[in-house]
Amino acid sequence: MKTIYLIVKYFTVVGTFLQAFFEHFTCRFYEVLIEDARYLRADELCGHVEHELIRKRSTAFGVSFFPFLFNLIVGLALTSVGAVHVYYLGEFFTSGGVPHFVNFLFLWVGISVLTNLFPQIEDVLQLKDLIYGKGKSNWAVKIFAAPIFGILYAGAYLQACGATLLTSIAFSFALPYILAAILPHLVG
Template sequence: MIIIPSFLISILTFPGVIVHEIAHQIFCRLMRVPVYEVKYFQLTNPCGYVSHEPSDKPLKVFLISIGPFLVNTILGAIFTLPATIEFFQFRNSTSLINIFLGWIGISILMHAFPSTGDAKVMINSILKNDEVSVIVKILILPVIGIIYIGSWGSVVWLDLVYAVAIATLFSTIVVNML
């Protein structure tokens, strides 16, 4: 197994970090939650963040937390589409524009998983909130578990496996529809 420091991965995949933070910011705006500060990319830990007003509304907290998963997955799949179609259909990956789009797309997809910080916000705002129903807590618990698995899985390249799987699956679906 190849171990590469996480800050180096973040530098190589910085478009994904930027899109991840933009997604948080977009969902804050959609949920009408004030944003105090945004750092789209930096060379320190964390590589990016969105500082916003806390919310006591479980749906708002949930959507702001998983917003990057939705946005990064959709955008990453779209960006990788030309490269994966070219590669799988024609066994040719020499087009520079498609190599560039593939890198952007894979970078974005690799940063789709919410962070453990996002999971902690959901734990504190939803699971530990006495006003939230038990049903909602039961539904949110597996999502939080998946976030932690995704975070721990990045050590064994689960984020890259996810990126390649989504890129491949999406292009296969599109090609089969044509």
């Protein structure tokens, strides 16, 4: 499993790097003590930074959620461009007949970023404990956090086994059709 994880991580190196950077950035923002900030390690912390155990709920949420959000925005932007041009319009070649590498680059970078959205399992487990632990939160917080936590929790496990590569590829196929359903109404 670790091998698959690392293969996926290095195949999606741009997303791996960006996720670690955003995690680093968020940890600095929250002044979370970082013990190791090597982004591309050959272990399960590849694409993450090693930080102290977070004991504050809002910090734990922020450290899990904001790298996810940042990568999601970047990933959606790049995947939209790549998927629309490659899958939807079918611009495989430039007008000069040369393969349109830039479009494929957009797609690969976009997919790689979407593949690396989710936090480490340890972080979501800690978040789970801080939100859903006995007496840790009131019901409103638990309900409000449920959708986001559910996504982060499931995503962390999918990412840990490298399955997010498949989900992000599948999503990239669907994305142009989602945009095609929305954009004509917005543009007019």
